[in-house]
Amino acid sequence: MAVTLPDIPTALGRGLAHIHDKLKSILEGLRTALATVDTNADDALAGKIKTPVVNVAADAGGTTVDAGPSGEFITNIGALGALTINLPDASTGLTYRILKDVAGQDVILQAAAGDSVCGSAAGKKYKNVTDAGYLEIVAVDDDTWKSLGTPEGTWAVDDS
Numbered sequence: 001m002a003v004t005l006p007d008i009p010t011a012l013g014r015g016l017a018h019i020h021d022k023l024k025s026i027l028e029g030l031r032t033a034l035a036t037v038d039t040n041a042d043d044a045l046a047g048k049i050k051t052p053v054v055n056v057a058a059d060a061g062g063t064t065v066d067a068g069p070s071g072e073f074i075t076n077i078g079a080l081g082a083l084t085i086n087l088p089d090a091s092t093g094l095t096y097r098i099l100k101d102v103a104g105q106d107v108i109l110q111a112a113a114g115d116s117v118c119g120s121a122a123g124k125k126y127k128n129v130t131d132a133g134y135l136e137i138v139a140v141d142d143d144t145w146k147s148l149g150t151p152e153g154t155w156a157v158d159d160s
Helices: 008-036
Strands: 053-055 063-066 073-075 083-086 095-100 107-110 125-128 133-139 144-147 155-158
Touching: 095 107, 107 133
Parallel strands: 053 073, 063 083, 073 095, 083 107
Antiparallel strands: 095 133, 107 125, 125 155, 133 144
16 A cells, blocks of 8 residues: 655645635624724723724725824725825824725825834825735834834835
8 A cells, every 4th residue: 555645735725725714714703893892882891992993994986084092993894995094293102003904905004294104204105005914003203103013914115
C-alpha cells in the first residue's frame, strides 16, 4: 500500500477558506452588535457604554462627515459610497476609532489645514482602500495625528 501526501494546494486552500469564513463570521457579529447598540437607552446599558458609535451609511455619491467627540467609533457599515471623515484640529489626546467594513467603499481621513494624519502632508488624507480595515488614531500634539498600534487592512497616505 502506497502512502501519498495530501494535495498541498488543495489543503492550503481549504485552510484559507476556513480562516476567511471565521473572519467573516466575526465581522457579521460585530455588525449585528453595532446595529443593536443604543447608547441612549434607558436600560441596563445606560451609562455603561462610554464610546459613541457612529454608523455612517454613505449614499452612492459618497458622504462626508465631521468627526464628533473624542473617542468616537466610526464605521461605514451599510455604505453605498466612499466615506470621508473630516478630522477636527488636532489637540493632544483626542482619539478616534474607524472600522472600514464595506468592500469597494473607501474610507478617507481628511486632516484639518495645518495638521498631518499618519505621515501625510499638512491638510492631506490617509485612506483605506482594501476590503476591510480598522484604525485607531490619536492626536500626539496640536498638529499631528498618529496611529495607535498597527492598523488592520491597507491604509496609505494620499497627499494629492
